[in-house]
Amino acid sequence: xxxxxxxxLLNPRLRYLASQQMHYxxxxxxxxxxxxxxxxxDVKALRRSHFNPKWPLRVSIHGWAGKSTxxxxxxxxxAYLSRGKFNVIxxxxxxISHDISYPRISQQxxxxxxxxxKFIRFLQKETGIEWSNIYLIGHSAGGHISGLTGxxxxxxxxxxxxxxDPAGLAQLGLPADFRLAPDDAAYVESIHTDTxxxxxxxxxxxxxxxxxxxxxxxxxxxxxxxxxxxFACDHFAAxxxxxxxxxxxxxxxxxxxxxxxxxxxxxxxxxETGSNECTADVYMGGEPLMPKRGIYYLSTRRSPPFxxxxxxxVRASIKPNFLESSVLPTQIFFKG
Numbered sequence: 001x002x003x004x005x006x007x008x009l010l011n012p013r014l015r016y017l018a019s020q021q022m023h024y025x026x027x028x029x030x031x032x033x034x035x036x037x038x039x040x041x042d043v044k045a046l047r048r049s050h051f052n053p054k055w056p057l058r059v060s061i062h063g064w065a066g067k068s069t070x071x072x073x074x075x076x077x078x079a080y081l082s083r084g085k086f087n088v089i090x091x092x093x094x095x096i097s098h099d100i101s102y103p104r105i106s107q108q109x110x111x112x113x114x115x116x117x118k119f120i121r122f123l124q125k126e127t128g129i130e131w132s133n134i135y136l137i138g139h140s141a142g143g144h145i146s147g148l149t150g151x152x153x154x155x156x157x158x159x160x161x162x163x164x165d166p167a168g169l170a171q172l173g174l175p176a177d178f179r180l181a182p183d184d185a186a187y188v189e190s191i192h193t194d195t196x197x198x199x200x201x202x203x204x205x206x207x208x209x210x211x212x213x214x215x216x217x218x219x220x221x222x223x224x225x226x227x228x229x230x231f232a233c234d235h236f237a238a239x240x241x242x243x244x245x246x247x248x249x250x251x252x253x254x255x256x257x258x259x260x261x262x263x264x265x266x267x268x269x270x271x272e273t274g275s276n277e278c279t280a281d282v283y284m285g286g287e288p289l290m291p292k293r294g295i296y297y298l299s300t301r302r303s304p305p306f307x308x309x310x311x312x313x314v315r316a317s318i319k320p321n322f323l324e325s326s327v328l329p330t331q332i333f334f335k336g
Contacts, residue, residue: 063140113148147180168200245285251307253280
């Protein structure tokens with residue numbers, strides 16, 4: 001793995017990508033709506049910006065076909081800035097991500113991660129920001145890019161990675177060296193909202209895995225059919241749930257799934273009462289993140305605010321549509 005990382009960092013094509021196809025948009029409470037574009041090695045731009053090493057750094061990485069200026073990225077940025085003094089950087093790799101071939105894009109994740117890692121090292125060297133004060137937040141493919149970035153930054157260790165419905169299209173069953181893994185940061189949390197189409201249901205990606213509404217069929221999303229691609233709503237739900245949790249850290253109460261396979265079989269119950277309503281054991285997301293361990297279930301409302309506070313209401317099992325049922329059996333990686 002180390003040999004591959006060094007090769008990626010020295011690759012001339014990588015240097016071209018870094019200078020031509022990626023940039024980093026900085027927002028702070030002093031410039032909440034006007035981005036300061038930063039690039040690796042551009043010390044002048046960094047010094048002209050409002051970056052403050054005394055404030056936490058939150059780096060958001062979009063997924064396939066995304067861009068830094070998307071509404072979903074704005075939701076993450078606005079959530080953090082609503083809480084006060086933060087450096088929020090939205091990574092833009094849209095010149096690469098808009099390739100229609102996801103398999104081709106996925107082969108470049110290590111190179112993209114090497115960029116992000118090089119940029120973070122540049123920031124840390126120039127500003128002295130603490131490694132523990134850095135979080136990576138990645139949606140879909142961005143979750144795996146975040147993990148690969150964490151690997152490249154070792155022996156330094158960033159504070160946390162949050163994977164928002166981490167991608168499953170080309171990452172299902174990959175070894176830990178090539179995807180998000182728990183040791184990529186001091187704490188790794190994953191939120192799974194689309195385990196049957198675009199997301200990755202594996203519980204091997206993080207220290208704590210959250211499955212809102214069984215990880216599929218989010219209540220605020222329209223029903224999907226094979227001809228209607230509304231199921232992308234489920235895939236983006238994790239992003240909006242997390243943004244809400246940043247604004248209100250105890251908004252998404254969850255209960256531990258015992259056994260873990262009860263999420264797969266849609267038959268979890270509250271441990272204390274055996275009923276379908278209970279008080280939360282932990283909270284999903286939040287700011288700052290509170291480290292957890294295990295597999296968790298939670299439910300959400302049909303409209304904002306989505307979180308139920310410290311209440312957990314177990315939803316009735318939902319039968320997958322025929323497109324889902326053709327994918328589901330091969331995608332679940334629960335143990336127990």
